[in-house]
Amino acid sequence: xxxxxxxxxxxxxxxALFEGMLSTLEISLIAILVGSLLGVFVGxxxxxxxxxxxxxxxxxxxxxxxxxxxVLILACxxxxxxxxxxxxxxxxxxxxxxxxxxxxxxxxFRGALLAIPVGQTEASKSIGLTFRQTFFSVLLPQAxxxxxxxxxxxxxxxxxxxxxxxxxxxxxxxxxxxxxxxRNFLSLEFYFFVGFLYFLINYSIEKLGRYFERxxxxxx
Amino acid sequence: MNIGQNMSSPLLKIENLHxxxxxxxxxxxxxxxxxxxxxxxxxxxxxxxxxTSLRCVNLLEDYDDGVVAIDGEQIGYQTGNGNRIRRSEKExxxxxxxxxxxxxxxxxxxxxxxxxxxxxxxxxxKKLGKVxxxxxxxxxxxxxxxxxHRNHFPSQMSGGQQQRVAIARAIAMSPKLMLFDEVTxxxxxxxxxxxxxxxxxxxxxxxxxxxxxxxxxxxxxxSNKVVFMHEGKIVEEGPxxxxxxxxxxxxxxxxxxxxxx
Amino acid sequence: MNYNFNFDAVWRNFDLLMSGLGLGLALxxxxxxxxxxxxxxxxxxxxxxxxxxxxxxxxxxxxxxNTPILVLILFVYFALPQTGFMLGKIESxxxxxxxxxxxxxxxxxxxxxxSLSPGIRESGLAIGLTEFKIKRYLIIPIMFRNVLPSLSxxxxxxxKDTSLAAxxxxxELTFYARKINVETFRVIETWLVASAIYIVACYAIAAxxxxxxxxxxxxxxxxx
Numbered sequence: 001x002x003x004x005x006x007x008x009x010x011x012x013x014x015x016a017l018f019e020g021m022l023s024t025l026e027i028s029l030i031a032i033l034v035g036s037l038l039g040v041f042v043g044x045x046x047x048x049x050x051x052x053x054x055x056x057x058x059x060x061x062x063x064x065x066x067x068x069x070x071v072l073i074l075a076c077x078x079x080x081x082x083x084x085x086x087x088x089x090x091x092x093x094x095x096x097x098x099x100x101x102x103x104x105x106x107x108x109f110r111g112a113l114l115a116i117p118v119g120q121t122e123a124s125k126s127i128g129l130t131f132r133q134t135f136f137s138v139l140l141p142q143a144x145x146x147x148x149x150x151x152x153x154x155x156x157x158x159x160x161x162x163x164x165x166x167x168x169x170x171x172x173x174x175x176x177x178x179x180x181x182x183r184n185f186l187s188l189e190f191y192f193f194v195g196f197l198y199f200l201i202n203y204s205i206e207k208l209g210r211y212f213e214r215x216x217x218x219x220x
Numbered sequence: 221m222n223i224g225q226n227m228s229s230p231l232l233k234i235e236n237l238h239x240x241x242x243x244x245x246x247x248x249x250x251x252x253x254x255x256x257x258x259x260x261x262x263x264x265x266x267x268x269x270x271x272t273s274l275r276c277v278n279l280l281e282d283y284d285d286g287v288v289a290i291d292g293e294q295i296g297y298q299t300g301n302g303n304r305i306r307r308s309e310k311e312x313x314x315x316x317x318x319x320x321x322x323x324x325x326x327x328x329x330x331x332x333x334x335x336x337x338x339x340x341x342x343x344x345x346k347k348l349g350k351v352x353x354x355x356x357x358x359x360x361x362x363x364x365x366x367x368x369h370r371n372h373f374p375s376q377m378s379g380g381q382q383q384r385v386a387i388a389r390a391i392a393m394s395p396k397l398m399l400f401d402e403v404t405x406x407x408x409x410x411x412x413x414x415x416x417x418x419x420x421x422x423x424x425x426x427x428x429x430x431x432x433x434x435x436x437x438x439x440x441x442x443s444n445k446v447v448f449m450h451e452g453k454i455v456e457e458g459p460x461x462x463x464x465x466x467x468x469x470x471x472x473x474x475x476x477x478x479x480x481x
Numbered sequence: 482m483n484y485n486f487n488f489d490a491v492w493r494n495f496d497l498l499m500s501g502l503g504l505g506l507a508l509x510x511x512x513x514x515x516x517x518x519x520x521x522x523x524x525x526x527x528x529x530x531x532x533x534x535x536x537x538x539x540x541x542x543x544x545x546x547n548t549p550i551l552v553l554i555l556f557v558y559f560a561l562p563q564t565g566f567m568l569g570k571i572e573s574x575x576x577x578x579x580x581x582x583x584x585x586x587x588x589x590x591x592x593x594x595x596s597l598s599p600g601i602r603e604s605g606l607a608i609g610l611t612e613f614k615i616k617r618y619l620i621i622p623i624m625f626r627n628v629l630p631s632l633s634x635x636x637x638x639x640x641k642d643t644s645l646a647a648x649x650x651x652x653e654l655t656f657y658a659r660k661i662n663v664e665t666f667r668v669i670e671t672w673l674v675a676s677a678i679y680i681v682a683c684y685a686i687a688a689x690x691x692x693x694x695x696x697x698x699x700x701x702x703x704x705x
Contacts, residue, residue, distance in 0.1 A: 066680030068644035071655055074662075077670035122280055123327035123386075127341035127393055128317030130310060137340060138418050141331045163492035167551075167648060174552060187560040189557045197553045202547040220375040 006189040013180045020176030021197065027090070027172060028159045031097035035158070036151070038098065039105020048109045057106070064103035069161045072096045077168045093165035097158055104154045105147075112143040145216055153208030156202040163198070173197060231256045231291060232277065232397055233430050238285035239272055241399040246272050246345035247283070248452035254397065254445075259429045261460075264449035265475060270432045273449070274399050276325050278319045278428065279312055290318050290396060317345050320390030321399040326382045328374040334361065334385045335370040338392050346393065360388040364418050380411030391427070398422065404438075404457055416442075436479055440464050448472045490665035491674050497661070501609060501654035505643040508653065512575050513639055517583025521621070524590035545584035550642055553577050558649050574646045582639050589635060593628035594620070610619070616664055626697050633690040637683050644679070654678060 010017070030184045064072070076096040080087050087095065116139055124134035166175035177194040181187045230253035237250040247269045253335045254260050262270040275281040276288055279296040288295045293313055296302045307315070329337050338357035342348045348356065364384040374382050383403055388389045391398060400419065404412045416438050423429060423442050433439050439446055439460065446463040448456045448471075467473045491498075526538035545553070558573040570575060601623060603616035625632075647656035658675035662668055 044476060055687035063676070063680065066683045067676045068655065068679060069646040069678060070647070071658070071672065071676055074655070074659060075676065077674060078662055078668045117325075117327070118326035119323060119325050123321075123329070123389075125280060125316060126278055126312070126319070126321035126323075126399075127389065128313050129341065129347040130313045133344050137344065138329055145331065156547065160551075163549040163551040164645075174549070174555075176553075180330065182560075185554075188563050191552060191556040191560045195548045195556065198549050198552060199544065199547040203543075206547075218375060219373050 001142030004200075006186055006193075008192065009180070009184050009186055010190075012163055013176075016176045016180060017173070017197075020171060020173035023090075023170070023176075024159070024162050024173040024174075025201070027097065027165060027170070028095055028155075028161045030094050031101050031158050031162070032155050035098040035101025036105045038102035042102055043109025043113060046106060046197050047113045061103045061106055065107070069096070069100055070164050070167075070206065072100055073161075073164050078179065089165070089168045089170045093168060093170050098160055099166075100161065101154065101158055104157070105151065108147045108150045108154070109143060112146040113139060115146060116142050145213075145218070148209065148213050148216070152206060155209075156205055161203055186208060221476055228411055229292070230254060233289045234277070234286070235289075236286040237273065237276060237288065239276065239281060239283045239285055246452055247276070249286070250446060250449070250452070250454055252454065252457075254428060254430055256428055257290065257426045258444045259423045259427075259442055259447045260431070260447060261443040262430065262432045262447050262449060263434075263436070263475075265438060265478075267451070268449040269452040271307075271401055274321075274401055274430060274432050275398070277399055278316050278321055282306075290315075295320070311399065313345075317341070317389045317393055318395055319397045319399055320395035321401065322383070322386050322390050322403045324402040324405075326374070326379070326386045328382050328386055328389070330374050331370050331473055332395075334366060334377070334388075337374070337385055338389045341389065341393050356392055357388070361385070363421075364388045365414075374447045378411060379407045380414045383407065383411075383415045384418055387422075388414070391422065396428065398429045400429065400433070402432050402434060404433070404435055433480070436464065436476070437443075450475075460464075486670060487667060488670045488674070490667040491661065491670045494657070494661050494665075498654060498675065498678060499655045501652060501657040502682060504651070505640070505646070505653040506530065506682070508575060508578065508643045508646060508651075509636075509640040512578035512643075513581035513582050513586075513662070515575070516586050519579065519583030520586030520588075520590050523587035525616075527591045528594055542584045542587050545581060546588070547620055550577070550581055551645055551648060553581060554645055554648060557597055570646075570649055570651050574643075574649065574651055578639065578642065581642070582635075585635055586632070587618070587638070589628050589631045590624065593624040593631075596627065597624055623699075626699055629694045629697065633687060633694070636690065637686055640683065640686060641679065681702070 042057055045053055046061070049057065073093055073096040073099075076087075076099075077089060077092045080092050080095070109131065120138055120142070121134060124138050129137070162172055163174040166174055166178065171176070173194060177190050181190050234250055234252040236251075237247050238245070239247040246267075247282075248337070250269065252260075252273070257298070262273065264270045265403055270282055271427070272281055276283045277290075277295065279288075282296065287299070294314070296312055297306055299305075304459040323453055329340065331342070335354065335357055338360060339350070339353040340357055342353035343350065346353075358367060358370065361370050364387055365385055366381060366388070369377060369381060369385075374385070385402075403419075407415065409447075412435070416435065419429070419431075420442055431439070441460075443460050445457060446460050448463065448467075448469075450471050456463065456467065456472045458468075462468075462474065463472070467476060523538045523541060526534040527539075527542070529535055554574065554577045557568070557577045558570070561567070597620065601619050602615055605619050643653055644655040646653045647659060650656065654675060658671055662671040665671070688705070
């Protein structure tokens with residue numbers, strides 16, 4: 001394994017790698033942000049919705065969680081264009097990852113809401129807060145602190161799942177690396193390098209998460 | 221609607237209160253009045269319905285039949301033409317600010333400071349400005365002896381301190397009636413008296429109070445009237461001297477014996 | 482939207498899908514079994530007094546858990562052969578999934594071990610058992626029962642990861658679904674059925690593992 005050769009090849013390919021990295025980050029960011037927002041909504045409906053709503057949402061989450069991400073991505077990729085929604089591979093992939101994220105976040109948000117002692121709602125009621133006020137001032141702050149570690153975990157799962165978009169032809173980091181490898185056959189070096197880049201991204205997300213955990217932690 | 225209060229009509233009037241949890245009838249026709257400035261203690265064994273009655277007053281529990289009214293205004297429902305309609309959530313929330321409740325498990329909001337716990341209701345419900353709310357809150361925290369802890373979080377305080385903040389939180393809302401649900405039962409014994417002292421002070425200043433308690437000695441000292449409940453009904457009621465020293469009913473006598481009073 | 486649903490194409494190829502499912506389950510079973518052994522060793526490594534073992538175990542877990550599984554699969558199948566380490570498709574996938582499982586299961590076992598009361602080991606020592614026997618007859622059985630729910634979640638997750646074998650053309654369920662999709666253009670039907678098969682399989686596995694949990698449960702413990 002020639003380090004010098006690898007480094008020179010990496011340098012030559014730096015813009016492709018950089019573009020790929022940006023694409024990966026873009027995919028992940030959109031999926032995580034939109035998916036989490038959707039997930040909070042899903043969690044709310046699962047906790048406070050009436051029985052019919054809860055049933056429908058349950059089907060939604062069970063469907064998304066019982067299906068492998070890969071199948072979800074392929075399904076969105078092939079199906080959406082058939083039913084008239086013209087999405088390119090990037091958009092279809094991000095769509096699939098967003099749905100995937102929403103089901104996970106919905107589940108953990110619901111868990112967090114259920115974990116809040118009922119006494120909190122009772123105390124809020126007893127001082128005359130409406131449900132809306134109770135939710136935003138009392139329940140949400142506690143639930144968000146509770147789900148932070150798990151949510152960070154979900155975020156790293158999305159970043160890892162973004163690699164699957166390479167299979168439907170989206171030019172994110174992994175596909176970019178594969179295209180480079182097809183030119184110079186340095187598969188060992190570049191797969192390892194790209195693996196390392198993903199490791200860096202996820203490690204940074206974890207570190208960021210722990211920083212925020214400490215920042216919003218309740219003093220004790 | 222407000223019928224208007226004259227000096228002799230009670231602040232809290234409970235008439236023929238009925239409540240069932242599924243097949244289990246927990247309240248079987250409870251009649252109770254609390255006049256302005258009166259301190260009433262509810263005693264009885266577990267399952268007697270005393271806590272459920274208390275929680276019907278601020279509609280933390282819905283009741284199936286009967287009337288609960290504060291200053292003539294029926295809580296939670298409106299009766300018209302013999303039919304009972306539940307009020308809107310907004311109306312109920314507004315009604316709840318007529319009462320203040322202190323819980324056995326304190327139920328302080330853990331993510332905000334003691335001061336913020338007290339100002340939350342003042343700002344969101346009473347619509348006070350931050351400065352005014354803080355002033356009111358600090359006055360009450362001072363009254364319960366915790367002004368130095370105002371920026372502490374619940375997890376940084378002892379049980380007795382948390383419960384005193386909970387009292388401040390409830391009473392800062394200027395309720396007409398304070399409800400206490402076994403507020404010392406979850407406290408370590410040495411922390412009980414600091415809370416009871418605060419309640420005693422409030423009573424002396426004329427706060428109308430309804431307490432559910434196991435602290436017989438305290439009930440004897442602070443109450444104007446003691447009400448003994450058993451299996452969903454009021455069995456005996458009267459001034460503490462009579463209730464505790466000369467119980468009329470056998471049930472009450474047995475209960476007092478078992479409570480070692 | 483003009484789409485005529487026609488499930489015939491899918492039913493005709495149902496046997497292919499089922500064989501794919503079978504292969505997927507087999508891949509999962511073998512990989513998870515190896516992963517359990519690996520995970521257990523690494524978990525003990527994480528709590529070992531030996532600093533080197535702790536560091537190595539930590540690096541392994543951290544590295545694998547933060548790397549996308551697809552990158553690992555491609556690395557093992559396409560890149561490793563350059564060093565002479567060549568494996569067939571299926572062996573390569575099992576190798577990758579085993580190492581992948583090991584990292585995740587190690588974390589489950591580690592937290593299970595750490596939450597055990599030290600009294601178990603001490604009473605074992607007191608009756609004269611060796612460290613190894615204590616691990617074999619006391620620590621591992623008790624810890625295993627404690628972590629069963631968490632283990633089940635991981636097993637199901639790893640089963641779903643077998644879908645990635647399709648990326649290196651291993652003939653499991655997703656591979657066949659894609660093949661049928663491309664050949665018959667019955668897009669919605671194919672993916673609906675494939676998805677349904679995975680969902681049902683996951684439910685079945687979950688139910689099986691739950692009955693295991695109940696069978697192995699320590700009487701009197703846990704929620705009623």
